[in-house]
Amino acid sequence: SIERPPGDTAGCTFCHTSSEERCSTCHQRHQFDPKVARRAEQCKTCHWGKDHRDWEAYDIGLHGVVYQVNKWKPEQFDFSKKLSDADYVGPTCQYCHMRGGHHNVQRFGTVYTSMGMSMADRGAPIWNEKRDRWVSVCDDCHSPRFAREQLQALDEAVKDAGLKYRETFKVAEDLLVDGVLDPMPKDLCPDWSGQHLWSLKIGAYHDGEAYGGKTGESGEFRMSNCTDVERLCFESVGYFQTYIYKGMAHGSWNDATYSDGSFGMDRWLVNVKQNASRARRLATSEKEVGITWQPEEFWKTGEWLDELTGRYMVKNH
Numbered sequence: 001s002i003e004r005p006p007g008d009t010a011g012c013t014f015c016h017t018s019s020e021e022r023c024s025t026c027h028q029r030h031q032f033d034p035k036v037a038r039r040a041e042q043c044k045t046c047h048w049g050k051d052h053r054d055w056e057a058y059d060i061g062l063h064g065v066v067y068q069v070n071k072w073k074p075e076q077f078d079f080s081k082k083l084s085d086a087d088y089v090g091p092t093c094q095y096c097h098m099r100g101g102h103h104n105v106q107r108f109g110t111v112y113t114s115m116g117m118s119m120a121d122r123g124a125p126i127w128n129e130k131r132d133r134w135v136s137v138c139d140d141c142h143s144p145r146f147a148r149e150q151l152q153a154l155d156e157a158v159k160d161a162g163l164k165y166r167e168t169f170k171v172a173e174d175l176l177v178d179g180v181l182d183p184m185p186k187d188l189c190p191d192w193s194g195q196h197l198w199s200l201k202i203g204a205y206h207d208g209e210a211y212g213g214k215t216g217e218s219g220e221f222r223m224s225n226c227t228d229v230e231r232l233c234f235e236s237v238g239y240f241q242t243y244i245y246k247g248m249a250h251g252s253w254n255d256a257t258y259s260d261g262s263f264g265m266d267r268w269l270v271n272v273k274q275n276a277s278r279a280r281r282l283a284t285s286e287k288e289v290g291i292t293w294q295p296e297e298f299w300k301t302g303e304w305l306d307e308l309t310g311r312y313m314v315k316n317h
Contacts, residue, residue, distance in 0.1 A: 050239045060252050084100035165241055178280075180280055186212070188225055
């Protein structure tokens with residue numbers, strides 16, 4: 001999204017620039033009442049949406065339902081108490097992620113890197129420490145065994161998602177390497193860096209001239225001005241795998257399965273395979289009849305593309 005015009009990214013910049021690391025984001029300007037900041041809805045301003053589905057996962061999960069049903073009852077949720085003294089009937093976002101009022105949320109935050117696969121590596125000491133911290137919070141209401149079983153269930157769900165993710169991307173990669181991706185990166189409007197890198201080029205994983213750019217350079221995930229196959233790959237991992245990870249982490253099984261979680265990854269993998277099959281059959285037929293296909297100009301020079309950062313850089317610099 002970094003290449004898109006300001007009007008397209010207003011929702012992104014609201015949280016990632018103006019709201020980050022400001023006290024008033026959670027404590028509300030002109031009010032600054034801790035009782036307000038302790039309510040789960042306070043996190044909803046930023047922590048929701050397709051690619052960071054925290055609020056939705058919590059809201060329709062087991063804990064969120066307990067909160068929504070009981071939040072107006074002071075005997076169940078007394079927000080005048082400090083988090084360290086709280087004896088809520090169910091956890092809020094703040095109760096778990098800001099343990100005892102600690103403001104370093106990442107201490108109890110999910111690890112977004114690789115869509116949660118880092119948490120699945122139980123052998124790495126840094127993740128063992130974080131996992132033990134998770135269990136210590138769950139301990140308030142559940143047994144340690146129950147908490148660790150939930151973490152293991154999360155691991156297994158993310159591992160399954162990883163199988164689909166890798167297969168989906170491999171189909172797209174093979175289309176690119178074989179030159180039958182329509183359009184190829186060279187036929188598109190330049191990316192935000194002014195280059196024609198494949199949007200799914202991820203550092204050292206996809207190095208070589210076929211992917212564009214220099215060794216170690218990464219492409220930029222695109223939701224537009226790219227092939228349908230690339231968009232489907234992005235949505236599969238950026239949206240659906242996030243639903244799985246966030247859903248399992250917040251006790252929202254529906255999110256992790258039916259609501260475009262694992263079922264969504266299944267559908268998008270099938271779509272990518274169908275796209276690939278059609279592309280290869282078409283390329284074979286064109287070759288047999290002597291057709292040399294030239295992509296339409298709108299991929300590179302469409303009117304609105306002038307608003308993109310890459311187009312602007314190439315045109316002016």
